[in-house]
Amino acid sequence: MKLTGKAWVFGDNIDTDVIIPARRLNMSTAEELAKYVMEDLDPSLAGKIEPGDIFVAGKNFGCGSSREHAPLALKGAGVACVIAESFARIFYRNAINIGLPILESPEAARRIRQGDRVTVDLSTGIITDETTGEQFQSEPYPEFILQIIRAGGLIAKTRQDLLGGAA
Amino acid sequence: MTLAEAILAAHVGAPVHPGQLIDVPVDLVLANDITAPIAIREFEKIGVGKVFDRDKVVLVPDHFTPNKDIPSAEQCQQVRLFARRQELTHYFEVGRLGIEHVLLPEQGLVVPGDVVVGADSHTCTYGALGAFATGMGSTDIAVAMATGRIWMKVPPTFRFIYRGERRPWVGGKDLILYTIGKIGVDGARYMAMEFAGPAIESLPMDDRFTMSNMAIEAGGKAGLIAVDDVTRAYLAEHARRPYREFRSDPDAVFAETLEIDVSEIEPQVAFPHLPSNTRPISQVGNIPIDQVVIGSCTNGRIGDMRLAAEILRGRSVHPNVRCIVIPGSQEVMRQMIREGLAEVFLDAGAAISTPTCGPCLGGHMGILAAGERCVSTTNRNFIGRMGHRTSEVYLAGPAVAAASAVLGRIAGPDELPAPWA
Numbered sequence: 001m002k003l004t005g006k007a008w009v010f011g012d013n014i015d016t017d018v019i020i021p022a023r024r025l026n027m028s029t030a031e032e033l034a035k036y037v038m039e040d041l042d043p044s045l046a047g048k049i050e051p052g053d054i055f056v057a058g059k060n061f062g063c064g065s066s067r068e069h070a071p072l073a074l075k076g077a078g079v080a081c082v083i084a085e086s087f088a089r090i091f092y093r094n095a096i097n098i099g100l101p102i103l104e105s106p107e108a109a110r111r112i113r114q115g116d117r118v119t120v121d122l123s124t125g126i127i128t129d130e131t132t133g134e135q136f137q138s139e140p141y142p143e144f145i146l147q148i149i150r151a152g153g154l155i156a157k158t159r160q161d162l163l164g165g166a167a
Numbered sequence: 168m169t170l171a172e173a174i175l176a177a178h179v180g181a182p183v184h185p186g187q188l189i190d191v192p193v194d195l196v197l198a199n200d201i202t203a204p205i206a207i208r209e210f211e212k213i214g215v216g217k218v219f220d221r222d223k224v225v226l227v228p229d230h231f232t233p234n235k236d237i238p239s240a241e242q243c244q245q246v247r248l249f250a251r252r253q254e255l256t257h258y259f260e261v262g263r264l265g266i267e268h269v270l271l272p273e274q275g276l277v278v279p280g281d282v283v284v285g286a287d288s289h290t291c292t293y294g295a296l297g298a299f300a301t302g303m304g305s306t307d308i309a310v311a312m313a314t315g316r317i318w319m320k321v322p323p324t325f326r327f328i329y330r331g332e333r334r335p336w337v338g339g340k341d342l343i344l345y346t347i348g349k350i351g352v353d354g355a356r357y358m359a360m361e362f363a364g365p366a367i368e369s370l371p372m373d374d375r376f377t378m379s380n381m382a383i384e385a386g387g388k389a390g391l392i393a394v395d396d397v398t399r400a401y402l403a404e405h406a407r408r409p410y411r412e413f414r415s416d417p418d419a420v421f422a423e424t425l426e427i428d429v430s431e432i433e434p435q436v437a438f439p440h441l442p443s444n445t446r447p448i449s450q451v452g453n454i455p456i457d458q459v460v461i462g463s464c465t466n467g468r469i470g471d472m473r474l475a476a477e478i479l480r481g482r483s484v485h486p487n488v489r490c491i492v493i494p495g496s497q498e499v500m501r502q503m504i505r506e507g508l509a510e511v512f513l514d515a516g517a518a519i520s521t522p523t524c525g526p527c528l529g530g531h532m533g534i535l536a537a538g539e540r541c542v543s544t545t546n547r548n549f550i551g552r553m554g555h556r557t558s559e560v561y562l563a564g565p566a567v568a569a570a571s572a573v574l575g576r577i578a579g580p581d582e583l584p585a586p587w588a
Contacts, residue, residue, distance in 0.1 A: 013441060015547075015550075017528075017547065017550065017551060017552050018551070021529060022201075022230075022529050022530055023530070025201045025230075025231075025528075026235075026236060027238060028205050028208070040550045040551035040556040041556075060352060063386060064288065064383075064549060065288045065547075066202065066285075066286055066287055066290075066302040066303060066304050067304070068202070068286075068304035068305040069201075072205075086353070086356065088353070089357050089386065089388055090304060093304060093307055094303075094304035094305075094306065097306040097307060144318065153306070154307065154310055155209050155212050155306060158213055158310050158313065159213055162215065162313075162314070
């Protein structure tokens, strides 16, 4: 599966409070949360993101709280994929669980520039910066993570496991 | 095996090694009023009907309670109705609750050797009791509520050995802020942190909870301390179940080890906007403040209240400062009243709140306006964490927070004149 979109570039340690501040956590759907995504970094950003856009960030993306609202807000805003040098542990699990594609590639994170057109091939993990022509190979997912992705998220996988594939 | 590996191995019934993916049975599953609504929604999709064990699923509506607005009230209502439907043994209501990570150890719900997963990143607090406890998101917690099991990767262990004598006013908060300052906010990413050494052995239980609580601020998956006499004395008063003690084997393999001489550590302050942005109190300079918050899952225990009261006794909160004291549980508040600490705070001109996470995450009970500065005993100082995006949070321990409240600027207790002066 291939995704193509415009890159939004961020720095290191983008925390979950910046992705979606706690004052918005009296809501819990992706659609509601999307309106406030990254508002403390740039209050106008939510309005500028177009469906299919790709976030590119430095190390430790999604550090801080366990709020699943963070990947939900990104997904709701139309962010198709997050590429980062590295991800915080809880955010990584949450993104996989809710079906927000995330890819680790320190090189891509360093080279891709704001506004570049980026294509991501989720089956091969190859990231292409269409603007510069550069290609990057992201870290492959472990087999277990692939099983969650193939099942369509952790809940779907759990149903399969519990019902022996009858789901 | 290390302490973390030994606990996980006992749960899966076989030796484990770092990097291994395991499916672990859990002893306790936790969620709060922010994370439970999504967990409940996802739980219903699984279709099992009942939670795996009504004694082992704990719900604590502590973040936006007492309900701060209508949407929050509705989220709490969802949690309350789910708890009733599922006949959960451990659902805590306003008036009988506490901040989850203060409450659960106090109620004896977590004991050494447990594996605990919680939909709250500070679930790692229980590592101070020699339990393997880690934060996850709502969907993971929904699966744990349904099945009593969770998948995880066995983390490598980063061991910290603390030696030397602590200086006056230096507590667990200063040790952990100093440590995070050394290794950075991703310095222990994906790792179990293990705090050990003579300076940990002499550290009171409340200070140990503070250290384990902030393991996540270094990216840690857990923050463990092996059981010793201090832990056993605490458990004698609180534990409701028999427990098993584990420790790192003499030949355990640690991914990294860092030795820290605590005699070199001054009271610490983490400047905006990262917990790793630490400075010793002597290098803070003159920074006027508008608010002080003393409380949270990090520093809302009775030991923290005693320390803050010791400094505020006979003194007054600076005219330019709002000082908000939030005991971490009903029990902490009761003890505070018994010992006369509540009166000390009131006499000093501080506000006392009912237990809540409240201002720590910018929920309610002390939100900052544009440009305002707060010295807080909480755990995060990210952009917009306590209010407006241009407000600033400086993290410190209760001693520095209380001294700052008196002086109206970030200050250590040594800078205070005698109360009678």
